Amino acid sequence: MALTNEYLKNILETVKKRNPGEPEFIQAVTEVFESIEPVIEKRPDLVEAGVVERLVEPERQIIFRVPWVDDNGKVQVNRGFRVQFNSAIGPYKGGIRLHPSVYIGIIKFLGFEQIFKNSLTSLPMGGGKGGSDFDPKGKSDGEVMRFCQSFMTELCKHIGADTDVPAGDIGTGAREIGYMFGQYKRIRNEFTGVLTGKGLTYGGSLARTQATGYGVCYFTNEMLKANGMSFEGKTVVISGSGNVAIYANEKATSYGAKVVAMSDSNGYIYDKDGIKLDVVKEIKEVKRGRIKEYLDAVPTAEYHEGCKGIWTIPCDIALPCATQNEIDGESAEILVKNGCKVVCEGANMPSTPEAINTYLANKVLFGPAKAANAGGVATSGLEMSQNSERLAWTFEEVDAKLHNIMINIFKACDEAAKEYGEEGNYMAGANIAGFLKVAEAMKAQGCV
Ligand code: NDP
Numbered sequence: 001m002a003l004t005n006e007y008l009k010n011i012l013e014t015v016k017k018r019n020p021g022e023p024e025f026i027q028a029v030t031e032v033f034e035s036i037e038p039v040i041e042k043r044p045d046l047v048e049a050g051v052v053e054r055l056v057e058p059e060r061q062i063i064f065r066v067p068w069v070d071d072n073g074k075v076q077v078n079r080g081f082r083v084q085f086n087s088a089i090g091p092y093k094g095g096i097r098l099h100p101s102v103y104i105g106i107i108k109f110l111g112f113e114q115i116f117k118n119s120l121t122s123l124p125m126g127g128g129k130g131g132s133d134f135d136p137k138g139k140s141d142g143e144v145m146r147f148c149q150s151f152m153t154e155l156c157k158h159i160g161a162d163t164d165v166p167a168g169d170i171g172t173g174a175r176e177i178g179y180m181f182g183q184y185k186r187i188r189n190e191f192t193g194v195l196t197g198k199g200l201t202y203g204g205s206l207a208r209t210q211a212t213g214y215g216v217c218y219f220t221n222e223m224l225k226a227n228g229m230s231f232e233g234k235t236v237v238i239s240g241s242g243n244v245a246i247y248a249n250e251k252a253t254s255y256g257a258k259v260v261a262m263s264d265s266n267g268y269i270y271d272k273d274g275i276k277l278d279v280v281k282e283i284k285e286v287k288r289g290r291i292k293e294y295l296d297a298v299p300t301a302e303y304h305e306g307c308k309g310i311w312t313i314p315c316d317i318a319l320p321c322a323t324q325n326e327i328d329g330e331s332a333e334i335l336v337k338n339g340c341k342v343v344c345e346g347a348n349m350p351s352t353p354e355a356i357n358t359y360l361a362n363k364v365l366f367g368p369a370k371a372a373n374a375g376g377v378a379t380s381g382l383e384m385s386q387n388s389e390r391l392a393w394t395f396e397e398v399d400a401k402l403h404n405i406m407i408n409i410f411k412a413c414d415e416a417a418k419e420y421g422e423e424g425n426y427m428a429g430a431n432i433a434g435f436l437k438v439a440e441a442m443k444a445q446g447c448v
Pocket residue numbers: 168169170171172173212240241242243244245263264265266307321322323324346347348373374376377
């Protein structure tokens with residue numbers, strides 16, 4: 001769908017000129033612009049207030065050196081990033097990605113998506129994202145600790161419980177958050193909720209570990225119900241085998257579905273009898289191993305090299321929970337041909353624009369990332385609330401709030417889509433609903 005609105009077309013041209021070599025960022029901006037076009041047509045006041053040209057420019061971008069010493073005593077240097085994208089509705093909030101593919105364009109696409117996602121949660125959180133091209137894989141605990149301490153030694157100058165609150169993302173889990181929190185506390189001499197995803201002994205929230213994956217399934221379940229379907233008896237394929245994928249599997253299974261495939265960046269496993277999640281948890285959460293080790297415990301399963309092949313496995317529901325652009329147009333065509341009825345995104349921007357067009361053209365129910373995976377950051381928001389009131393809620397309390405938030409996010413997407421003549425297009429609905437709250441706040445606060 002090409003843009004026709006002149007205001008948006010001109011801004012997109014500027015974004016392309018100003019951010020060369022950042023295709024993921026341009027992709028994220030283009031998708032949002034295509035969705036909000038009908039809003040812009042109806043709201044000259046937002047154009048007058050210059051909302052969109054401000055929205056696409058991060059408020060602040062910090063890039064820094066992260067030197068650390070490896071186990072051989074050799075100095076290593078990585079690059080650290082924090083993009084503080086938008087604080088119109090709350091302090092910057094978003095994860096930290098540690099992966100060799102990280103560069104400024106990845107952090108900007110993630111930070112931009114985070115603005116709308118956080119808006120959809122209904123909690124007061126602005127958008128931000130950070131990370132580094134450091135690869136935690138194959139590093140010792142000591143190396144990871146020294147990297148995290150060095151990363152936080154610089155980052156701590158820019159964040160704070162009321163300023164910017166980072167969390168986990170790819171490559172950043174409980175271990176990394178612990179090391180970063182320890183260093184922040186040591187340098188700043190304050191014990192505050194400056195990071196979320198903390199351990200339960202030092203201010204973390206119950207259910208944060210499960211939140212993103214559970215949230216994806218709560219959202220999927222609402223989408224299924226609204227269209228006369230359910231998880232019961234469905235075959236599900238989930239890419240990835242990290243934090244989001246594992247807990248999406250757990251919740252989908254508890255809803256009566258059978259998850260038959262999972263993956264990592266080397267390959268995928270197929271278990272026609274349903275993946276035994278205990279085995280995956282042991283490999284990934286305890287041993288930090290590879291998904292192919294599943295066959296050591298379940299020799300009847302299959303392992304295939306390469307990640308793309310996972311989308312050739314017939315399924316009713318696909319939950320991409322690994323990384324950006326993991327489903328391209330070709331994979332989407334194969335999913336549709338094999339009878340897939342639902343795609344709901346746990347990862348950020350896992351579908352290329354061609355894939356999304358294929359879903360929409362074939363009436364596949366599509367749950368877009370910024371709505372479907374918002375349960376993680378929503379529960380981070382709940383962790384911040386608990387830290388502020390110096391209390392800890394039970395698992396059931398947090399999970400119930402998360403469930404309710406996901407139900408409301410689905411409603412908001414559904415209603416916004418209907419209001420703007422895009423019934424059933426939850427991507428349009430998510431972008432519109434997420435945008436409107438931020439746009440109103442930016443207009444009200446004047447040209448800042
Ligand atoms: P993890 O690091 O726990 O797991 C990532 C998983 O994805 C691993 O199985 C990893 O395989 C795989 N993966 C990562 N990069 C690639 C790649 N380039 N190609 C193929 N597979 C890849 O991360 P999370 O589970 O936390 O994050 C997964 C996705 O969910 C990301 O898109 C993240 O932004 C998004 N997300 C995460 C949230 C959270 O709360 N954690 C919240 C909302 C979204 P391998 O081990 O081989 O690298």
